[in-house]
Amino acid sequence: MSAKYIFKKIGTSFVTLIAVVIVIFLVLRLMPGDIIEPLARQEAAQMGLTFEEAYQRVADRYNYNPNEPITDQFVRYVKGLLKGDLGTSMINPRNTVSNILAVALPWTIFVVSISLVISFILGMQLGAIMAIKRKGFINNLITFYVTLVSTIPNYIVAIFLSIIFVYQLGMFPKSGVYSINVTPGLNIPFLLSALHHAILPIATYVITSTGGWTLNMKGSSINVLGSDYVFAARARGIPSRTIINKYMKRNAMIPMVTILAMSFGGMIGGAPLIEGQFQYLGMGAYLSKALGERDFILYQGLLLCVSVSVIIANLIADILYSKLDPRIRLE
Amino acid sequence: MNRLLNSIKDFFKVIFRNRQASIGFFILLFFVLMGTIGASITPLDMTVNFEKRFQMPTFQHPLGTDYVGRDVFAQVIHGSRDVLTLGLICGIIALGLGIIMGAVAAFVGGYVDTVLSFIINVSLTIPAFPMMLILAVAFNVQNVWAAGFILAVVSWGGVARVIRGQILSLRYADYIIASRIMGLKNYYIIIKEILPNTVSLLAVQFIGLFQSGISSSMGLMMLGVLTYRPTNWGVMLNLALQNTGIAYNPKGLIYFLTPIICLGLLQLGCIFFSSGVDQALNPRLRTE
Amino acid sequence: MKENIVEIRDLTVQFKKPRGCLKAANNVDFDLRDGCVTALVGESGSGKSTLAFTLLNIVNTSGEILNGEVLYKGKDILKLEGEELRKFRWKDISMIFQSAQSSLNPLMTVQQHFWETYLAHNPKAREEDVIPRFRQLLADTRLDPDRVLKLYPHELSGGMKQRVMIAFSMLLEPRVIILDEPTTALDVITQDYIFTILDNIHKKTNITMLLLTHDIGVVAKVADRIAVMYAGKIVEVGDIFTVFKDTAHPYSHGLITSAPSLLDRDEIKEPITGTPPDLVELPSGCAFHPRCKFATEVCTKEVPQLIEVAEDHLAACHHVGCLRKEAQADE
Secondary structure (H helix, E strand, O other): OHHHHHHHHHHHHHHHHHHHHHHHHHHHHOOOOOOOHHHHHHHHHHHOOOHHHHHHHHHHHHOOOOOOOHHHHHHHHHHHHHOOOOOEOOOOOOOEHHHHHHHHHHHHHHHHHHHHHHHHHHHHHHHHHHHHOOOOHHHHHHHHHHHHHHHOOHHHHHHHHHHHHHHHOOOOOOOOOOOOOOOOOOOHHHHHHHHHHHHHHHHHHHHHHHHHHHHHHHHHHHHHHOOHHHHHHHHOOOOHHHHHHHHHHHHHHHHHHHHHHHHHHHHHHOHHHHHHHHOOOOHHHHHHHHHHOOOHHHHHHHHHHHHHHHHHHHHHHHHHHHHHOHHHHHO | OHHHHHHHHHHHHHHHHOHHHHHHHHHHHHHHHHHHHHHHHOOOOOOOOHHHOOOOOOOOOOOOEOOOOOEHHHHHHHHHHHHHHHHHHHHHHHHHHHHHHHHHHHHHOHHHHHHHHHHHHHHHHOOHHHHHHHHHHHOOOOOHHHHHHHHHHHHHHHHHHHHHHHHHHHHOOHHHHHHHHOOOOHHHHHHHHHOHHHHHHHHHHHHHHHHHHHHHHHHHHHOOOOOOOOOOHHHHHHHHHHHOOOOOOHHHHHHHHHHHHHHHHHHHHHHHHHHHHHHHHOOOOOOO | OOOEEEEEEEEEEEEEEOOEEEEEEEEEEEEEEOOOEEEEEOOOOOOHHHHHHHHHOOOOOOEEEEEEEEEEOOEEHHHOOHHHHHHHEOOOEEEEOOOHHHOOOOOOOHHHHHHHHHHHHOOOOOHHHHHHHHHHHHHHOOOOHHHHOOOOHHHOOHHHHHHHHHHHHOOOOOOEEEEEOOOOOOOHHHHHHHHHHHHHHHHHHOOEEEEEEOOHHHHHHHOOEEEEEEOOEEEEEEEHHHHHHOOOOHHHHHHHHHOOOOOOOOOOOOOOOOOOOOOOOOOOOOOOHHHOOOOOHHHHHOOOOOEEEEOOEEEOOOOOOHHHHHHHHHO
């Protein structure tokens, strides 16, 4: 039965993927003006071709011809995607989305998932503490922290962290994902260097997203503590530690898992700002660079990749959810 | 009319009984006054005057001057008008879209629900911020209406999902089913039963959209998009980061911190006010 | 006469509500006879459940035991704390909840529930040693152990769940079992089935039972003794035959005569008029006086105490003789 559930979810993800492809395809076509015309002019001048010839060459290179009917364009676009052509940079045709993806996506996923795991676990613990001890110093302290971080957007935290720890104290590198002095691979210096570069982006995400998890978990835990089955467990003489761990935390966590994927999407969406601030060369930094250079075709490809990673995160969260909640498996 | 006045009175009674909510209310009121009256009576002079750059606060310049000698105080006041307008436009349009999508999905049900829910899901799948970025650039946004619209088009999904869930849970609640069996008309049920139980949710969602609209728009401006108004706090922050060398230049600190503190305070006001709004409008939380 | 296994003395339980304080039990004296089935009868909100919960020294959220004693075999349960209290619950007194549907942890199988509770009271036990006992208990309630042990709560039907709860309540061989409206949510046939099972258990183990219900028909069928509760007070208590035959309190009379019966086809029912009392602002004097046709001035001023009206029959009414007189006049 579990397999059926997973297959169903995979099917939904696939349909979502198709819709996302359509939306992202449309964004570029709805753009006013002809974005490849300037490139064609440049090409014509450089290579000594007629404008028409140059235009054709450019259209082929980018697999994008705005003069075709929109349906043909879509067919052409999807065919390209199926062949692995996710897009090419308009600034430097040697940069393809696939190339950038290979060097950038792993770092973004690395930073975002570590941040997500840390802030989720922290939030679960803090929220549980708040639900158990409704009053007192610790509760006030956590409330203060949660309020503070919910007033400041994560990119502001990133600015402060970079000013203090990178520029003033010089404790962390100004840019990049690992030092040029190490060789990538499974060796200690490389891993340490990667971690050293990733700490500030991770800290930014953790500082700002723990608050939301804490509040959600607190509300959910209080609900569970008021439930009949917790009352019944107390009447059975179940030790309070067991009630907190096996009853409250596990049950309160289930609705949180459904938010995991959305939170992942939010974090990855904020990457242009966060990674941009630390010049951490992940997808966000490339997105922000592509936008700055008005490299729309590259941007489109990168956006599609980021969206696909969110779809996959959704799928993982659904599967996780079915593993945690026996009620789901039945369907 | 009298009933409306009375419910407004009741609303504020609850707000003022709640200390947090009243603080939130006064913070918001402060910013509203700043953006309306304040912006009308404070002259804004954006002429460049290099001699006066990076001045410390004086009577003439309560918050000092920026990197080209312009008054920071006047900028932040004029900026508040744009920030609030943008937040409101985004909130209203996104809430409207969310209500339409969520309510239609929930009320009509069947395959309409399936299709709309799918659209809602897709809109939640594509990361919002990068989508706003590309739309803002692609349509070369130059005014607050277009900016608010772009923000709203990307952020309605969450609201639609919440509203759909709420209406569905109400639709199948026992007392609604009872009203149907009693033969009450649909619109009567909507107005008398469903709306009162949704108002607090809508208000809280609206405040949330207002908040996220403002913080996302400032984020967009930091990346050099939506820079149609130089006094918007986001643009001020962008300029402060680009032009003051803030990491090493303590003289630019006030200029740099002013929009951040304003943003933080505004967000705090929203969060505090929102808690009271829920209490005042949610029939289940209202206690005599 | 049998001995008292539980004696409640001068017990007051209070709930803090926004409108004021609600006394769900108001200076209650109440006994359970060893080996007897005692029915505690009253309208919803009369304080039955709250009173029963104090036998396990447990109160719902926002409730507080103000004063009184709950003596189990002469030992005050309300003075138990920590481990001692935890070990007492379920081992000596167990319970079947009104909300059987939701009193199991949705994330645990039946076997996990049984084992968790068993382990909480026998820390040195080994699971494989006690599984035969679990199976026997389930078989006693006519459930298929092979199947049921592995099921999650949502996979059990209402009747199955209630039978699981009965088996569960017998797990540690308690001396007293509280049945809080054990059949409210079930259909009539299942109800009957449940009572047959309970009856068998009672015959086999001679366990003391406290049955909370508002169904007089059920009381007549299974109980040895009856106690009637109104607005947080016991208003009449005694042997079932005595109380049914010679009811002393007008409220009990109303309850007993309003029960439908196949025999009294034509008899005109005398329903209890008026509305249940507001527990936050109780009527002065006897709380029942606004609804009582015998009420006189003294009823509005003085709270009646439980007095002996016959052997083993107590009632709290200023006019205990009125009903008898009325009956004689009718003849």
